Amino acid sequence: MGRALGRFALAAVTCIACGRSGQNRPPEAIASPPSVSVASGSGPGPQAQPAAAGAAPAEAAPGAATPGAPLAAADDHEIGAAKAFGNLTVLAVTSKSQEDIGPITSLEDALAKKTATVHEIGAGDGDGAAGGGAQVNSLVIENHGSVPLYVLAGTIVKGGRQDRQIGDDFIVGANQTVPVDAFCVEHGRWTTNRDGVATAGQFGVVGVLTDSHVRAAGQYQRSQGEVWSKVAEVNAANKKEASSGTLMATVGSEDIVRERAALAEKVQGYLKSVAPSESVVGFAYAVDGNVRSVRWFANHKVFELFRSTLVNTAAMDAITANAVTVASGKPAAPSPPVAPASVSKFVKDIQDSKLQEERSTPALNVNDVRQSGAGYGSSTMLKAPSAHPAAKPKAVSSDFTHL
Numbered sequence: 001m002g003r004a005l006g007r008f009a010l011a012a013v014t015c016i017a018c019g020r021s022g023q024n025r026p027p028e029a030i031a032s033p034p035s036v037s038v039a040s041g042s043g044p045g046p047q048a049q050p051a052a053a054g055a056a057p058a059e060a061a062p063g064a065a066t067p068g069a070p071l072a073a074a075d076d077h078e079i080g081a082a083k084a085f086g087n088l089t090v091l092a093v094t095s096k097s098q099e100d101i102g103p104i105t106s107l108e109d110a111l112a113k114k115t116a117t118v119h120e121i122g123a124g125d126g127d128g129a130a131g132g133g134a135q136v137n138s139l140v141i142e143n144h145g146s147v148p149l150y151v152l153a154g155t156i157v158k159g160g161r162q163d164r165q166i167g168d169d170f171i172v173g174a175n176q177t178v179p180v181d182a183f184c185v186e187h188g189r190w191t192t193n194r195d196g197v198a199t200a201g202q203f204g205v206v207g208v209l210t211d212s213h214v215r216a217a218g219q220y221q222r223s224q225g226e227v228w229s230k231v232a233e234v235n236a237a238n239k240k241e242a243s244s245g246t247l248m249a250t251v252g253s254e255d256i257v258r259e260r261a262a263l264a265e266k267v268q269g270y271l272k273s274v275a276p277s278e279s280v281v282g283f284a285y286a287v288d289g290n291v292r293s294v295r296w297f298a299n300h301k302v303f304e305l306f307r308s309t310l311v312n313t314a315a316m317d318a319i320t321a322n323a324v325t326v327a328s329g330k331p332a333a334p335s336p337p338v339a340p341a342s343v344s345k346f347v348k349d350i351q352d353s354k355l356q357e358e359r360s361t362p363a364l365n366v367n368d369v370r371q372s373g374a375g376y377g378s379s380t381m382l383k384a385p386s387a388h389p390a391a392k393p394k395a396v397s398s399d400f401t402h403l
Contacts, residue, residue: 077296079284079340079347083270087325088318089289089338090267092274093282098299101382101394104171106305107141107151108205115145116172118203120160121179134161134201137224139182143172148364150396151180152306153219153378154209154313156251159199162186163246165210165227167218169380169397171364178362183218183227185210187245208251208260208312211320212292216401220369220376237323256319263315264308271307284343285314287321289336291346291375294400302396350377350400366393375402 080092110116118141120134139157143149148171155166167181192199209215211234217226231247238256242249250256274280281303282296295310297303322332353372360366360383370377377400381393 077281079294079343080274081340082286082338084335084338085263085266085270086318087288087322087332087335088263088267088314089286089335090270090314091284091286091338091340091343092271092280093284093294093296094274094279095281095296095299096279098281099394101298101302101396103147104302104305105145105147105149106309107149107155108207108309109305110143110145110149111205113145115143116149117142117144118157118205120201136162136164136184137167137182138179139164139166139203140177141170141172141180142177143174146174148173148176150302150305152209152309153399154215155309156185156206156208156210156247157182157203158206158248159194159203160201161192161199162189162244163248164203165215165218165247167222168359168361168367169365169378169399170361171380171382171396173364176363180361180363183224185214185227185231185247186242187228187231189244189246206248206251207309208316209309210247210313212313212317212401214247216376216403219378220371220401234320237320237327239323250320251316256316259319260312260315263318264311267311267314268308271311283310283314285317286335286338286343287318288325289338290402291338291343292317292402294343294347295397297397298395346374346402347377347400349374353377365396373403375400377401 076096078094080094082089082091107116107118111118118139121138121140122134139160141149141151151166151170151172153166153168157164157166162184163186164182165185167183170178170180172178192201210218211230214227214230214234217223217230228245232245234247235241235245235250238250238253240249240253240256271280271283278300281298281300282294284294285292293314297306325332349372350370353370355368356371357369358366359369364383366381366383368379368381377398379395380397380399381395384391384393
């Protein structure tokens, strides 16, 4: 994606407690894989026989690949053939030329190794209305490790005074401490006691991103009110309740976890079967025949850091959509065919739209944000090093999400 023509610094949001009776709610916000050293790689995308001219797309049976040659989406990235799993359709994204962005790890891995912490600003033991200075729409990530860590927008962090989702992509440098944008996904709690356990303002990470609607409400719409609304819709669709209204009522429910794991296993098997495996840098998915999300990374090794989380997210989206279908009285049915060309057009429409913002984060990255009639797009770019300010920023990830 093209570079921005100007800079737009994301305004800091300093809202106080959300959703608990007798406390102030924040206004609308404006604002474990191993660590790897990433090397560039190359290889052709998955091969498929081209469809005959003018031929109608074949119906996709559950678990069957939709035929058709991969189509260029942007640069040298290609959208591969579709594979349907009930109402979920997955298409691998491959790249023939991949960029070395240096060593990087995930937040999940860093937390597991205790080389990072996520906590509230002003985290302490107080549970007053001001929360000891804690803020709803800001958290702090401390990276004590020697490798930069990458956290994706929509990452669910559980604990603190309320569960949150991270509001943007952030690449936190080695031995760097930075504030990060966040949105509440737990409407009714503002205390350091969670399920009878003291959190001390600290957070753990959940291996699934928020539902695509919930993520878009925070990352792209910057609306805390809309985030709450979408969280409530997800819980209602899946018939899950919690006194605090947390999204974890659905995401962490035992039956949902089992269903998500079973579907994710099938998708994982498909993505692992794409050859050559090192050419896969991301994937697209559609639910009920409609493109929901497309994401790819600088190279295969960075994708592998997040493959499991992103597959779980796609499965969660499909499960919620299926719950909505069942509640409506309609019979569940396999997805209609999704052509690679449809995904390519979705991406191109967003890429060709006008740049809305260039969000220069306090971390190592800048995020370019676009919006079209089809959806939202964000490219995550590593800032030029201070020693070489004229150097070209490196693209780390491209993300496209439906409206």
